[in-house]
Amino acid sequence: xxxxxxxxxxxxxxxxxxxxxxxxxxxxxxxxxxxxxxxxxxxxxxxxxxxxxxxxxxxxxxxxxxxxxxxxxxxxxxxxxxxxxxxxxxxxxxxxxxxxxxxxxxxxxxx
Amino acid sequence: xxxxxxxxxxxxxxxxxxxxxxxxxxxxxxxxxxxxxxxxxxxxxxxxxxxxxxxxxxxxxxxxxxxxxxxxxxxxxxxxxxxxxxxxxxxxxxxxxxxxxxxxxxxxxxxxxxxxxxxxxxxxxxxxxxxxxxxxxxxxxxxxxxxxxxxxxxxxxxxxxxxxxxxxxxxxxxxxxxxxxxxxxxxxxxxxxxxxxxxxxxxxxxxxxxxxxxxxxxxxxxxxxxxxxxxxxxxxxxxxxxxxxxxxxxxxxxxxxxxxxxxxxxxxxxxxxxxxxxxxxxxxxxxxxxxxxxxxxxxxxxxxxxxxxxxxxxxxxxxxxxxxxxxxxxxxxxxxxxxxxxxxxxxxxxxxxxxxxxxxxxxxxxxxxxxxxxxxxxxxxxxxxxxxxxxxxxxxxxxxxxxxxxxxxxxxxxxxxxxxxxxxxxxxxxxxxxxxxxxxxxxxxxxxxxxxxxxxxxxxxxxxxxxxxxxxxxxxxxxxxxxxxxxxxxxxxxxxxxxxxxxxxxxxxxxxxxxxxxxxxxxxxxxxxxxxxxxxxxxxxxxxxxxxxxxxxxxxxxxxxxxxxxxxxxxxxxxxxxxxxxxxxxxxxxxxxxxxxxxxxxxxxxxxxxxxxxxxxxxxxxxxxxxxxxxxxxxxxxxxxxxxxxxxxxxxxxxxxxxxxxxxxxxxxxxxxxxxxxxxxxxxxxxxxxxxxxxxxxxxxxxxxxxxxxxxxxxxxxxxxxxxxxxxxxxxxxxxxxxxxxxxxxxxxxxxxxxxxxxxxxxxxxxxxxxxxxxxxxxxxxxxxxxxxxxxxxxxxxxxxxxxxxxxxx
Numbered sequence: 001x002x003x004x005x006x007x008x009x010x011x012x013x014x015x016x017x018x019x020x021x022x023x024x025x026x027x028x029x030x031x032x033x034x035x036x037x038x039x040x041x042x043x044x045x046x047x048x049x050x051x052x053x054x055x056x057x058x059x060x061x062x063x064x065x066x067x068x069x070x071x072x073x074x075x076x077x078x079x080x081x082x083x084x085x086x087x088x089x090x091x092x093x094x095x096x097x098x099x100x101x102x103x104x105x106x107x108x109x110x111x
Numbered sequence: 112x113x114x115x116x117x118x119x120x121x122x123x124x125x126x127x128x129x130x131x132x133x134x135x136x137x138x139x140x141x142x143x144x145x146x147x148x149x150x151x152x153x154x155x156x157x158x159x160x161x162x163x164x165x166x167x168x169x170x171x172x173x174x175x176x177x178x179x180x181x182x183x184x185x186x187x188x189x190x191x192x193x194x195x196x197x198x199x200x201x202x203x204x205x206x207x208x209x210x211x212x213x214x215x216x217x218x219x220x221x222x223x224x225x226x227x228x229x230x231x232x233x234x235x236x237x238x239x240x241x242x243x244x245x246x247x248x249x250x251x252x253x254x255x256x257x258x259x260x261x262x263x264x265x266x267x268x269x270x271x272x273x274x275x276x277x278x279x280x281x282x283x284x285x286x287x288x289x290x291x292x293x294x295x296x297x298x299x300x301x302x303x304x305x306x307x308x309x310x311x312x313x314x315x316x317x318x319x320x321x322x323x324x325x326x327x328x329x330x331x332x333x334x335x336x337x338x339x340x341x342x343x344x345x346x347x348x349x350x351x352x353x354x355x356x357x358x359x360x361x362x363x364x365x366x367x368x369x370x371x372x373x374x375x376x377x378x379x380x381x382x383x384x385x386x387x388x389x390x391x392x393x394x395x396x397x398x399x400x401x402x403x404x405x406x407x408x409x410x411x412x413x414x415x416x417x418x419x420x421x422x423x424x425x426x427x428x429x430x431x432x433x434x435x436x437x438x439x440x441x442x443x444x445x446x447x448x449x450x451x452x453x454x455x456x457x458x459x460x461x462x463x464x465x466x467x468x469x470x471x472x473x474x475x476x477x478x479x480x481x482x483x484x485x486x487x488x489x490x491x492x493x494x495x496x497x498x499x500x501x502x503x504x505x506x507x508x509x510x511x512x513x514x515x516x517x518x519x520x521x522x523x524x525x526x527x528x529x530x531x532x533x534x535x536x537x538x539x540x541x542x543x544x545x546x547x548x549x550x551x552x553x554x555x556x557x558x559x560x561x562x563x564x565x566x567x568x569x570x571x572x573x574x575x576x577x578x579x580x581x582x583x584x585x586x587x588x589x590x591x592x593x594x595x596x597x598x599x600x601x602x603x604x605x606x607x608x609x610x611x612x613x614x615x616x617x618x619x620x621x622x623x624x625x626x627x628x629x630x631x632x633x634x635x636x637x638x639x640x641x642x643x644x645x646x647x648x649x650x651x652x653x654x655x656x657x658x659x660x661x662x663x664x665x666x667x668x669x670x671x672x673x674x675x676x677x678x679x680x681x682x683x684x685x686x687x688x689x690x691x692x693x694x695x696x697x698x699x700x701x702x703x704x705x706x707x708x709x710x711x712x713x714x715x716x717x718x719x720x721x722x723x724x725x726x727x728x729x730x731x732x733x734x735x736x737x738x739x740x741x742x743x744x745x746x747x748x749x750x751x752x753x754x755x756x757x758x759x760x761x762x763x764x765x766x767x768x769x770x771x772x773x774x775x776x777x778x779x780x781x782x783x784x785x786x787x788x789x790x791x792x793x794x795x796x797x798x799x800x801x802x803x804x805x806x807x808x809x810x811x812x813x814x815x816x817x818x819x820x821x822x823x824x825x826x827x828x829x830x831x832x833x834x835x836x837x838x839x840x841x842x843x844x845x846x847x848x849x850x851x852x853x854x855x856x857x858x859x860x861x862x863x864x865x866x867x868x869x870x871x872x873x874x875x876x877x878x879x880x881x882x883x884x885x886x887x888x889x890x891x892x893x894x895x896x897x898x899x900x901x902x903x904x905x906x907x908x909x910x911x912x913x914x915x916x917x918x919x920x921x
Contacts, residue, residue: 005915007912007913008912008913012912013912014653014654015288015654016628016654016655017653017654019911019912020911020912021911021912021913021914021915022911022913022914022915022916023915023916024915024916027911030912033628034296034297034627034628035296035297035442036292048668049668049669049670050670051666051670054658054661054662054666054670055631055658056630056631056634056635056654056655056656056657057628057654058626058628058629058630058631058634059626059627059628061630063630063631065657065658065666066666066668068631070631074446074447075446104915105915
């Protein structure tokens with residue numbers, strides 16, 4: 001069984017936006033889509049280290065604010081011609097609260 | 112077992128009613144006592160909406176009348192509430208004594224949420240749950256009376272439509288961004304809102320209720336944003352929660368609802384529960400289909416048969432006459448899911464199917480729900496649809512017909528819709544000209560003047576030609592805005608105006624966007640177009656802005672930001688410099704640099720420090736310099752007549768006044784000005800987007816310079832004699848650019864497309880110039896605000912949402 005940590009209320013994350021969680025292994029971006037799905041990805045573009053949490057969220061993708069790489073929030077995979085991926089983490093919603101897998105504390109990837 | 116079993120049922124709702132039917136149909140031999148807090152038996156609650164709207168009467172929706180209960184020997188205790196269950200002795204206690212049971216069924220249903228706001232207990236505030244509520248709304252819905260419904264979900268909208276049908280003036284206040292957000296995606300929510308507004312129902316989304324106002328009874332509703340809606344009646348329909356008070360008092364296991372197993376048994380083996388009050392497998396139930404399944408299972412359990420409740424997919428339909436809406440299954444995005452979207456703006460049709468691998472798992476239909484049950488079947492059966500995926504969205508009737516029409520939006524325009532804004536040419540006149548023999552673009556241009564001026568509507572004119580001429584016409588191919596649409600930027604801009612599209616979902620729906628939520632390329636463009644075209648209607652969408660405009664600073668390669676305070680006309684004071692120096696020390700700013708636009712740039716600020724440094728600079732009287740904006744950046748000046756021995760006019764003063772007029776305006780791309788006091792041109796005005804060179808006899812205004820990727824000298828626009836004239840011309844020219852250019856095109860690129868002649872004609876005509884100037888000022892009355900001041904007070908929004916590094920250390 002995974003252990004989950006209560007991080008914040010869903011409404012603390014803007015729709016089609018993101019907020020950052022600091023973890024021992026670096027920053028993780030919590031994304032919220034237009035239809036209230038939540039995803040957790042490493043907040044660091046593999047290209048030049050851009051903060052993905054500051055990208056524009058469209059559908060279940062985010063576009064890196066620095067050079068426009070697009071990542072699938074489901075898989076962390078870069079889309080289109082770009083090659084690379086960011087780590088994804090387990091996150092879940094319970095009654096309007098956002099919970100993250102305790103592996104956040106150790107920085108262990110869920111994928 | 113000996114003798115007849117004694118069954119006590121608490122609650123005469125649709126679930127327990129169905130359960131009793133099943134029991135009696137199976138010939139069961141029970142002594143049934145039925146308690147109900149409402150002073151009546153079972154009626155079809157789903158049909159309260161037609162009762163409210165006047166399409167049905169209460170008598171028509173009764174499902175079990177006194178005769179039915181009598182025929183089955185049910186001891187009816189209507190209007191009598193059970194106050195306690197004595198589990199040890201198996202007795203249900205009410206006001207009139209105790210009734211022993213062998214088996215007890217709790218079917219207490221749900222209770223409406225009451226938002227805890229001041230005024231919630233005033234007379235005239237009701238919920239929408241039972242016949243009493245319905246009658247209260249009917250009594251209040253006299254023609255001309257005002258009703259406010261709080262909650263834009265299924266129930267709230269049915270209440271609103273019902274009262275509107277009776278003649279009340281109804282306003283719906285909804286907390287979320289679009290209606291019925293649990294059943295609908297934003298696009299379908301937008302269509303629903305449009306339909307309801309057409310029926311005269313006012314919809315206020317993103318509205319949080321602050322208080323219900325009134326002295327002796329309800330008079331008005333006050334929202335957090337300050338809006339006040341007058342109200343003779345307020346209906347709260349914000350949601351329901353399981354009614355579990357009795358179960359709690361009885362010490363049964365209760366989560367969010369009364370916990371039951373697959374046989375509908377609670378933690379006490381003699382007590383069962385069903386309906387909206389139960390929680391099964393961590394799930395609650397609000398729609399009727401699963402409740403009927405529960406009724407079947409519980410009846411079988413009571414009869415000693417084997418049965419297990421398995422929740423199934425449910426579908427939703429809104430019971431508002433004339434609104435076709437259907438949603439079923441799961442339509443959220445998730446790993447491995449794909450969507451198929453179909454939009455027909457002309458008919459107001461929207462369909463979205465959600466696939467998980469080869470299976471259909473969700474559907475949202477609006478405007479045409481004929482295929483709803485077919486899709487619902489597919490969802491329930493979990494059929495492999497890979498073989499019919501190509502045509503799936505067209506439903507069962509598809510027989511190889513034509514595919515979606517990309518010209519639908521233009522086809523749907525009425526003849527009087529304006530296509531060419533410059534020359535005021537409507538669609539009808541273009542069609543008439545084409546039918547009269549104008550079969551080429553040039554011929555249409557000479558016959559109607561359409562697209563003969565700035566040319567931005569060329570794509571639309573070509574689409575009208577394609578529609579009128581059919582296969583006989585091939586249009587020039589302009590690149591589409593992005594992969595989400597076939598329309599060009601120019602077409603989208605014109606259609607936003609002529610179709611009065613005032614939100615991003617409206618644009619995406621009416622123009623047939625191919626993606627659900629756009630992309631990082633079209634969203635900022637649409638947000639800009641809507642700001643520029645509907646300054647008083649549209650609300651800026653922060654999440655559709657690039658990082659720099661969202662965070663009001665330029666992001667640097669390491670994720671830090673730069674902070675540039677505004678220095679009007681490049682002029683500063685010792686006090687401002689001191690405040691900047693203090694801020695630089697306090698936040699350990701790694702680099703302080705003077706910019707090309709005569710400003711001071713503080714580089715390397717961490718995001719979480721931005722609100723604090725802005726607060727400090729605000730306190731010294733400085734505002735954001737918008738050094739990050741597709742908007743007015745800087746007005747660069749030289750010292751002019753005040754100090755310079757060559758100066759001919761007050762170039763510094765003019766620059767300051769121009770900057771104070773223009774700051775805060777959003778434009779298609781950045782705008783920089785230069786004001787030089789004499790032809791020596793120390794402010795380098797002739798390579799700016801707009802430049803002014805002062806001469807003895809007045810001011811020479813030139814535009815469309817560039818000093819970036821392209822280097823280009825400005826072109827002479829016109830001459831002005833007074834400063835006031837300069838101000839009006841520059842405001843008008845800026846507005847012309849704001850209204851016509853495509854997003855990210857600097858002024859020089861736009862002028863190259865539309866021609867300087869055309870621009871000059873606009874700003875030289877006194878009437879047009881005045882109108883452009885006034886529209887610019889109207890927009891400024893809303894958008895000329897300091898973003899630093901707006902955001903400085905909310906530092907928590909700029910910091911990480913949580914810090915687990917501290918937790919790990921513990």
